[in-house]
Amino acid sequence: MVVIERRQCLEIRDIGVFSPEHTFECGQCFRFVPSPVGGYAGVAFGRFLRLWCERDGLFLQTNRSDFEQIWRPFLDLDRDYGAIERVLSGDTQLKQAVDFGRGLRVLAQDPWETLCTFILSQCCNIPRIRAMTETLCRLFGVPIGEYEGTPLYAFPDPQRLAACLEPDLAPVRAGYRARYVLSAARRISSGFDLNALRGLPTDQARGQLMQLEGVGRKVADCVLLFGLQKLDAFPVDTWMKKASNLWDSGFPVHLFGETAGIAQQYIFYYVRSQKSGGKAQK
DNA sequence: TGCCAGGCCGAAA
DNA sequence: TTTCGGCATGGC
Numbered sequence: 266m267v268v269i270e271r272r273q274c275l276e277i278r279d280i281g282v283f284s285p286e287h288t289f290e291c292g293q294c295f296r297f298v299p300s301p302v303g304g305y306a307g308v309a310f311g312r313f314l315r316l317w318c319e320r321d322g323l324f325l326q327t328n329r330s331d332f333e334q335i336w337r338p339f340l341d342l343d344r345d346y347g348a349i350e351r352v353l354s355g356d357t358q359l360k361q362a363v364d365f366g367r368g369l370r371v372l373a374q375d376p377w378e379t380l381c382t383f384i385l386s387q388c389c390n391i392p393r394i395r396a397m398t399e400t401l402c403r404l405f406g407v408p409i410g411e412y413e414g415t416p417l418y419a420f421p422d423p424q425r426l427a428a429c430l431e432p433d434l435a436p437v438r439a440g441y442r443a444r445y446v447l448s449a450a451r452r453i454s455s456g457f458d459l460n461a462l463r464g465l466p467t468d469q470a471r472g473q474l475m476q477l478e479g480v481g482r483k484v485a486d487c488v489l490l491f492g493l494q495k496l497d498a499f500p501v502d503t504w505m506k507k508a509s510n511l512w513d514s515g516f517p518v519h520l521f522g523e524t525a526g527i528a529q530q531y532i533f534y535y536v537r538s539q540k541s542g543g544k545a546q547k
Numbered sequence: 548t549g550c551c552a553g554g555c556c557g558a559a560a
Numbered sequence: 561t562t563t564c565g566g567c568a569t570g571g572c
Contacts, residue, residue, distance in 0.1 A: 292553060293553090383553075383554095384554095386552090386553055386554080387552090387553080387554035387555065388551090388552055388553095388554055388555085388567085388568085388569090389552055389553085389554095389569080389570080389571090390551075390552045390553090390570080390571055390572085391552085391553080391571095392570085392571060392572090393552080393569075393570055393571065394552095394553085396570085396571095397569095438568085438569060438570080439568080439569085440567075440568030440569050440570095441555090441566095441567050441568055441569095442554095442555095442567095442568080442569095443568095445555085478555090478556095479554085479555060479556085480554095480555085481554060481555050481556085482554090482555095483553065483554060483555085484553085484554070484555085487553070500553070533553070537553085541572095
């Protein structure tokens with residue numbers, strides 16, 4: 266990887282294919298949207314980022330310090346996705362999914378934000394998850410400036426939400442999920458250490474997460490994958506059954522290690538695209 | 548208008 | 561252990 270400092274931004278080269286669209290439309294992260302001036306823009310870890318592709322480079326509108334501390338790990342830039350894609354493409358069925366989503370990266374998100382957004386995700390489509398998440402941030406997150414005239418907010422920390430009551434969350438329109446969000450916020454702010462789960466084997470970490478109210482196997486595995494970088498997690502649920510229908514010769518679940526978690530994201534994205542008429546759902 | 552959505556929970560079978 | 565209804569709401 267080569268990092269070149271440009272005027273007001275950084276240019277990243279030699280990282281293989283990186284697709285902001287596939288990375289932010291594949292259903293793992295709900296706070297980055299297409300920017301009116303190109304690429305994608307959003308907030309993570311209390312910082313704003315816009316990123317776009319130009320010629321053979323990936324451009325980040327950020328500074329060197331934030332890049333090293335936040336965006337380099339967040340965007341998983343040090344992993345060799347080319348090698349992973351080559352392995353997955355050896356399976357003729359998986360190759361369809363890889364070809365569709367080529368350039369997506371499994372993000373390293375904040376575990377608390379990941380937990381919260383995937384609690385909100387249950388039985389919702391992605392546009393609605395995005396809307397609920399933005400309302401939650403606008404109401405309870407710390408303002409961090411503005412972009413193109415739109416105010417920006419950090420994701421609210423668990424202590425802030427733990428001080429709320431269910432009626433406070435009514436504008437979020439989260440329905441029965443509001444209770445789960447508040448319950449998780451109270452557990453986290455009273456000592457449940459999400460980061461400590463990184464040191465546990467995946468199955469033990471999953472068991473701990475499932476102790477939280479409203480967190481089942483699916484939400485737990487999404488937190489393991491996107492928030493704790495346990496890429497051997499593999500959320501198996503209703504969409505996987507649909508994938509099995511799509512691929513009539515059986516579903517490829519022989520994967521292990523980091524390949525499994527990355528593969529499931531290509532598959533999820535591909536299956537969803539097939540259901541919405543062969544193009545990425547926005 | 549009706550179906551579906553990155554589910555979870557508790558009860559019943 | 562598996563199945564099923566209920567939950568709260570909005571996108572399409």
